[in-house]
Each structure stands twice: as C-alpha cells, then as structure tokens.
Amino acid sequence: MQQAIQHLTALVQALGKPIDHEGLAAPIALVPDGVTLKSLEHLLPAPTRIQQKLTVLDAESFISYVNRFATSATAVFCNGPEGRTFSAVIDYHDPAAPAWRDHVATYRCPTTVEWGNWKTSDRKRMDQASFAEFIEDNVKDITHHPENDNTPSAADMLEISRTLEAKKNITFRQGTRLDNGQVQLTYNEEIDGRAGEAGQLRIPEEFYIALKPFLGGDTFCVPARFRYRIQEGRLQMWFELVRPDKVLEEAYNAVRNKILDAINDVPLYEATF
Known part of the structure; x- marks a missing residue:
C-alpha cells in the first residue's frame, strides 16, 4: 500500500x-x-525532423527542391500520363530502416489557361459571331506549321473571323473542295432585300496552334481540323483538335524526361504514392 x-x-x-x-x-x-x-x-x-508537404507549380521548382533536400533515401514517384503527378518523398524508407515520410514535394503538371480555352471549345459548334469572337480572343495561339507554309497564319484566321462576323446575312449555296486542300464557299449576299453581289470566301481545311499544355512546360504544335455545316442557309463552324490526349501524353513524357535527367541519382518510379 x-x-x-x-x-x-x-x-x-x-x-x-x-x-x-x-x-x-x-x-x-x-x-x-x-x-x-x-x-x-x-x-x-x-x-x-522535417515535416513539410508542399505543392510546386512547375518542373524547374520541383527539380530544384529535390536537388536541395535529397538524401540517399529520397525517391520520386510519378503516376503516368493520366494522373500527371510527381511526388518526391525526401525522407523515404531506407533499405535498412523505415522512415516517417513526412517531407514530400508534389508537382501535378497544372494545365495552362490557353490549353483550357482550346480544349473547352474543342468540337463545340458555334454560329458565325461566336466563332469569330473565339478566334479573335485566341488568335495569338495560331501559327504556321513549321514544315508547311501553306497553312493559314494567325492573320489569315483573324481576317476570316472578321469577315464572318461582318456578314451575318449571308446565304451559303455550296461547298467545293479545291485542289489546294481548301474549301470554297460560294454565297449570295442580299442588300436591302434585293439580289446582291455574289462572292467567294475561302476557309482552310486545317490550321495549327502553338500551345504549352503545362504551366512552365514545352510548347507543342497542335493540328486542328476546321469543320462546318450548312443548315437552313446558316453556317455552323467549329474545330476538332487532333488527338489532344496524345499531346498531353507527349507533354507528360517531356516533363518526366526533364525531371529524370536533372535529379541526379534520385530514383524515379512509375507508381501511385
């Protein structure tokens, strides 16, 4: 007691x-x-011990952080083109002993505003005014194909968009595929209810945009098919990005190779952390 x-x-x-x-x-x-x-x-x-979990916004910051804090136990994990996430566990398990894994840096490959603009409007049918407004807002992304000067330039697409916007009462009669790969639309324009002048408007079959899919990443030349339909004398226009999923995959692989080449002896694993 x-x-x-x-x-x-x-x-x-x-x-x-x-x-x-x-x-x-x-x-x-x-x-x-x-x-x-x-x-x-x-x-x-x-x-x-260090207890820190942070998210970096570009690959350069991720590489710099890993190289600054890496130890012999540090490991980097990435989960492929679908997840597009890189996680560096600075205090990962050593083969001889477990660790707390409290010090982690993550890079999630955030997409750019420009990529979001084009991807959101991909395959979205627009009337003449809406299409013209979209082209004017994003004309800075349009470029020549590096190996084909016959593709429309930003100025060409801007002129087309302004023409379409200005001619709201056009009745399109037919579409003819030309030898140069473009589409020629023949139309009649009515002025004051009278038979007006006949004219021609050439629309390209395909154009290209130069985009950085990921913030701080590389620029890619992305092809876009030009599409149109004539319905009740009105023209609907839209574009179709060619395999945007492959563009994201290539952009992810470029980031992966960049990180792998720059983190020295730190191992990189394809895995979900």
Whole structure:
C-alpha cells in the first residue's frame, strides 16, 4: 500500500513538468487535463525532423527542391500520363530502416489557361459571331506549321473571323473542295432585300496552334481540323483538335524526361504514392 502511494505521489509531482530520457527524441510532459502526453518539441532550438508537404507549380521548382533536400533515401514517384503527378518523398524508407515520410514535394503538371480555352471549345459548334469572337480572343495561339507554309497564319484566321462576323446575312449555296486542300464557299449576299453581289470566301481545311499544355512546360504544335455545316442557309463552324490526349501524353513524357535527367541519382518510379 505504501509503495502504491509513493508511485502515485511521484506521478502527481510529475504533472506539468518536463520529463527527459535518454531514449526520447524530445522531452515530454504529463498534462493534467485528461492526463495526456504532450510533446515539448516546439520548445527545442530546432525540430527533430522535417515535416513539410508542399505543392510546386512547375518542373524547374520541383527539380530544384529535390536537388536541395535529397538524401540517399529520397525517391520520386510519378503516376503516368493520366494522373500527371510527381511526388518526391525526401525522407523515404531506407533499405535498412523505415522512415516517417513526412517531407514530400508534389508537382501535378497544372494545365495552362490557353490549353483550357482550346480544349473547352474543342468540337463545340458555334454560329458565325461566336466563332469569330473565339478566334479573335485566341488568335495569338495560331501559327504556321513549321514544315508547311501553306497553312493559314494567325492573320489569315483573324481576317476570316472578321469577315464572318461582318456578314451575318449571308446565304451559303455550296461547298467545293479545291485542289489546294481548301474549301470554297460560294454565297449570295442580299442588300436591302434585293439580289446582291455574289462572292467567294475561302476557309482552310486545317490550321495549327502553338500551345504549352503545362504551366512552365514545352510548347507543342497542335493540328486542328476546321469543320462546318450548312443548315437552313446558316453556317455552323467549329474545330476538332487532333488527338489532344496524345499531346498531353507527349507533354507528360517531356516533363518526366526533364525531371529524370536533372535529379541526379534520385530514383524515379512509375507508381501511385
């Protein structure tokens, strides 16, 4: 009985006081409220280990962070073109001992605003005014194909969009495929309810856009097919990006190779972390 009282007395005296021991990484204390153990690590000059989880916005920052903090145990995981996420676990398990995995940097390959603009409107049918407005808003992304000067330039597409916007009462009669790969639309324009002048408007079969799919990533030349339908004398126009999924896959592979080449001896695994 006396011994039990002595143990209880010692426990009461220890309440709220730091307890240090050779086997503890940091002092602990018995807190009277609920008699819980509370770490006093925050009172030390420095933490006992790094506990940090952050998300970087470009591949260069990811590479720089990994190279700054990497140890012999650091590992990088990526989950393929679908997930497009790179995770660097700085304090990953060493073959000789487990680790806490509390220090992690993540790069999720965020897409650019420009890619989002074109992808959102992909295969979306528009009237003349809507299509013209879209082209004008995004004309800076249109480019010549690097190996084919016959493709329409940004100025060409801008002129087409402005022409379509200006001629809202055009009745299109037919579409004819020309030898040069373009489509020629013949139309009649009525002015003041009278038979008007006949004219021709040439629309390209295909055009190209230069985009960075990922923020801070490489630029890719993406082909877009030009499509149209004549319905009740009105023209619907839209574009179809050619295999945008392959563009994202190529962009992901470019980022993966860039990271792999720059993180020195840190291993990279295709896996979900």
